[in-house]
Amino acid sequence: MLEFAENQSTDRVTLFVNVILPLAISRLYTYRVPFELNNVVAVGKRVVVQFGKSKLYTAVIDEITTIAPEKYEAKYLMEVLDDRPVVTSQQLDFWKWLADYYLCNTGEVMAAALPAALKLASETRIMLNPDGNFDRSLLHDKEYLIVDALDIQPILSVSDIVKLLGQKIVMPVLKSMFDKNIIHISEEVSERYKPRKRSYIKLNPLYNEADMRRELFVELERRAPKQADALLAYLKLSRNQSLVSKNDLMEESGVSAAVLKALSEKEVFIIEERNVSRLYYDEFEMGANFELSPAQSNALDEIRDHFIQKDVVLLHGVTSSGKTELYIRLVEEALHNGKQVLYLLPEIALTTHVIERLRKYFGNDIGVYHSRFSDNERVEVWQKVLNHEYKVVLGARSSVFLPFDDLGLVIVDEEHETSYKQFDPAPRYNARDAAIYLAGKYQAKVILGSATPSFESYFNARTGKYGLTELTERFGGVSLPEIEVVSIAEEIKRKVIQSHFTSVLMTDIQTALSNKEQVILFQNRRGYAPVLICRVCAFTPKCINCDVSLTYHKSSSHLHCHYCGYKEDNINVCPACGSTHLEYKGFGTEKIEDDLQVLIPDSRIARMDLDTTRARNAYQNLLNDLEEKRIDILVGTQMVAKGLDFADVTVIGIINADSLLKYPDYRANERSYQMLAQVSGRAGRRGKQGKVVIQTYNPQHRVIDQVIRNDYKDLYLTEIDERKNFKYPPFYRIINLDIKHKDADKLYQQAEYLAIELRKHFGDRVIGPEYPLVGRIRNFYIKSIMLKFEKDGVSIVKVKSVIRDIIVQFQTTPLSKGCIVQPDVDPY
Structure with a gap:
């Protein structure tokens, strides 16, 4: 950042700012600073700029300089939006590393990285606030227009208002109207969004003395009995909580707002309007009364020892071994040292489950951050982290972008999960590695915590790059579940x-239900039937945009x-042929749920998959119903495999293990083991040994045997040699290039040309181009090129620089018209 001596005025110095625009452009863009804003600009502040002919964007200042751009004339920036930076210098460095x-x-x-409410573009939508009460006669001319x-x-849109007012700088007007509660902005321009209000009741200090309260109560009981009820309810509630909300008081006393x-x-009560967090409303008692088991204590000591020499430690603990309790102790130590903590979870859905456990120990010091939150909620967490109000942040992968100032500990729970990988759009980052x-x-x-670590992390631990701590027994001495493998073919044969x-x-299901216990059934496919086929001509309905068959969903009676x-x-x-002989092939979670309702009509069955958890609180409601035993059988996709901990789930059924084992991917065995072990780990927690039934056509499969023996090391040792021989991670780095075009012939030419250019530099490290499993998605045909680079002796920085140059050179050729090239580093 440009610095000036304290006695040197910057008022008439010509300043320029290099800004980051939220667009896929390869360079920073430079704008000139109006003299009147010279003392306002700072690195990390947001500014409104014009880019292109008329588009307005929010940009972030990356650098302040006195050097004008050589190739173009710098436009003036229009406005500085922030009183202080909302993006830290560490974040800007982190962004550049990710890029x-x-x-x-x-x-x-x-x-x-930025929440939508901190971004602005010409397309940002403006509408009248339906709840806004304002006097039109008091509006200024521009506001009235x-x-x-x-x-x-x-x-x-903002661009519509630019045309309406006949001026480019409209944001001050819109901000003023927003602050007056006249308009609603879909992506709020500043941090001054409308806060959530809640009414709280206080007793007038005049009645602090017991005698005064008694006298008041007698008077109210005689003249206004309802008011006396309200006072009595207030006194009852105020014993256990420092603040009494208006809603709680009305519910307790049964009185109206009047x-x-x-x-x-x-003047008996004082009603206060307070800003409250959109994230939590209840006051939690803090405490950390739990005792660690001897195995947990030893593991904690071992982690501390590793931290003396290593920055990263892998905690490999079997399911239900008590990893969360170790995390809590480590968080406590970080907070004691005045540090911030980032606690990553792979799924948005899991945060609601884990947060209830963690908030018992850390109260309102803990914040939650993920993409299901509204824009206002995400900005609220962003500002609280920036202001050091949140010392612990629990969230999904996007939490790595928050403005931490003094981070001391990062926990990546279930570090093996593919959900940490962002697939679309760019940046296609892995939150574990980024963290x-x-x-x-x-x-x-x-x-890094997991019962089934990724091979990369386990390899790094075994070779000494990371520390390794293992927990091999379940907390409380609970036995691992009994696993029984059942041959589907044999059962069909015996009818x-x-x-x-x-x-x-x-x-096993009926036994569990008769014992008032619960069951989870896992099927890694949603919908009712994956394929609808004509028995006469074999016609199958396919998507008009993608090369895949449509899946039938009974709940909507549509093909999806x-x-x-x-x-x-x-x-x-x-x-195709007019036949009415159509039949469904395969089955998903919806079909399992439907069949169960016929076979066990008296049971309460629920389904947990993408279709049933789209609503914001749907996942948490399902978990609450399961915990409060309003559900007997839960049918679900991989969502049910992740971190759930319920005392009365004693039977787990894996409906078809073959769908996992036969996937055409070099990680198939690793992923299958992880999924089967994680699903199995949901059974028999908290004092009860569970039962897992694995249904398969191939009961002798090696991975199933390893799951039964809970032998992750055997899986690792048998797979790692193949990884080395066939040049896969963790010995090699992989970079995929997906080439997309709406014309299949042009795609073929472009992909071949790009592969030839890559081979000129990298030789036989370039594989392809080949069609992926699904060769057309959203009307774009796809071809993939895979590049493999050994980790030893090759500079990956130079490799990526060459790949960038080749892509840029390719995009300058007429051949590339209409083509999209998407690099994906560490794609799996």
């Missing part, structure tokens, strides 16, 4: 299978594409 490592642009990182236009057209208003007018780099910038420690449920699984979202009505007559 370099994952072969994308810093603007793409910015677009992913905007309100009048919104009466005619309910939604306007009664409380009357007491306020009598390790981020921690390094702060000299923070990292703990004892019912629908998709073997006789063994059905017996799980790639692009396209759907169409179900068919009863084959459109």
Whole structure:
């Protein structure tokens, strides 16, 4: 950042700012600073700039300089939005590292990192606030014009308002109207969004003395009994909580708001409006009363010892071994040292489950951050982290972008999960790896936790790069679940299978239900039936945008594409041959749920998959119902495998293990073991040994045997040699290039040309181009090129620089018109 001596005025110095725009452009862009804003600009502040002919964007200042751009004339920036930086210098460095490592642009990182309410573009929508009460006669001319236009057209963009007012700088007007509660902005320009208010009741200090309260109560009971009820309820509630909310008081006393208003007018009660967090409302008692088991204590000591020499420690603990308790102790130590903590979880859904456990120990010091929050909520967490109000942040992968100042500990729970990987859009980052780099910038420690670690992390631990701590027994001495493998083929042969449920699984389900216990059934496919096929001509309905068959969903009676979202009505007559002989092949969670309701009609069955958890609180509601035993059988996809801990779940059924084991990918065995072991780990927690039934056509499969023996090391040792021989991670780095075009012939030419250019530099490290499993998605045909680079003796920084140059050179050729090239570093 440009610095000036204290006695040197910057008022008339010509300053320029290099800014990051939230766009996929490869360079920073330079703007001139108006003299009147010279003392306002600072690195990390947001500014409104014009880019292109008329588009307005929010940009972040990356550098302040006196050097004008050589190739173009710098436009003036229009406005500085912040009183102080909202992005720290550490974050800007982190953004640049992400862009370099994952072969994308810093603007793409910015677009992913900043909450929408901190970004602005010409397309940002403006509308009248339906709850806004304002006097139109008090509006200024420009405000009146905007309100009048919104009466005619309910939604306007910022660019519409620029045209309406005939001026480019409209944001001050819009901010003023927003602050006056006149308009609603879909992506708020500043941090001064409308806070959530809550009414709290206080007793007038005049009545602090017991005698005064007694006298008041007698008077109210005689003249206004309802008001006396309200006072009595207040005194009861105020014993256990420092603040009494208006809603709680009305519920406890049974009185109306009018009664409380009357007491306020009598100056008995004082009603205060307070800003409250959108994230939590309840006051939690803090405490950490739990005792660690001897095994946990030893593991904690071992982690501390590793942290003396290592920055990263892998905690390999079997399911239900008590890893969360160790995390809590490590968080306590970090907070004691005045440090901030980032606690990453792989799924948005899991945060709601884990937060209840952690908040018992850390109260309101802990914040939650993920993409299901509204724009206002995400900004609120962002500001609280920036202001050091949140010392612990629990969140999904996007939490790595928060503005930490003094990070001391990063916890990556279930570090093996693929959910940490962002697939679309760029940056295609892995939050686990990004968090390790981020921690390094702060000299923070990292703990990676998993019952089934990724091979990369386990390899790094075994070779000494990371510390390794193992927990081999379940907390409280609970036994690992009994696992029984059942041959589907044998059950079909004996004619004892019912629908998709073997006789063994059905017996175990009914036994659990008769004992008032619960069951979880896992099927890694949603929908009712993956394929609808004509028995006469073999016609199968396919997506019009993608090369995949449509999945039938009984709940909507539609055929759905799980790639692009396209759907169409179900068919009863084959459109190809006119036959009515159509049948469903395969089955998903919806079919399992439907069949169970026929086979066990008295049981309470629920389904947990993407279709049933789209609503914001749907996942948490399902978990609450399961915990409070309003659900007997939960049917779900991989969501049920992740971190759930319920005392009465004693039977786990894996409906079809073969769908995992036969996936055409070099990680298939690793992923299958992880999924089967994690699902199995949901059974028999908290004092009860559980039972797991694995249904398969191949009961002798090696991975199933390793799951039964809970032998992760055997899996690792048998797989790692193959990884080395066939040049896969952790011995090699992989970079994929997906080439996309709407014309299949042009795609072929482009992909071949790009592969030839890459081979000129990298030789046989270049594999392809080949069609992926799904060769067309959203009307784009796809070809993939895989590049493999050995970790020893090759500079990956130079490799990525060459790849960037080749892509840029390719994009300058006429051949590349209409083509999209998407690099994906560490794609799996």
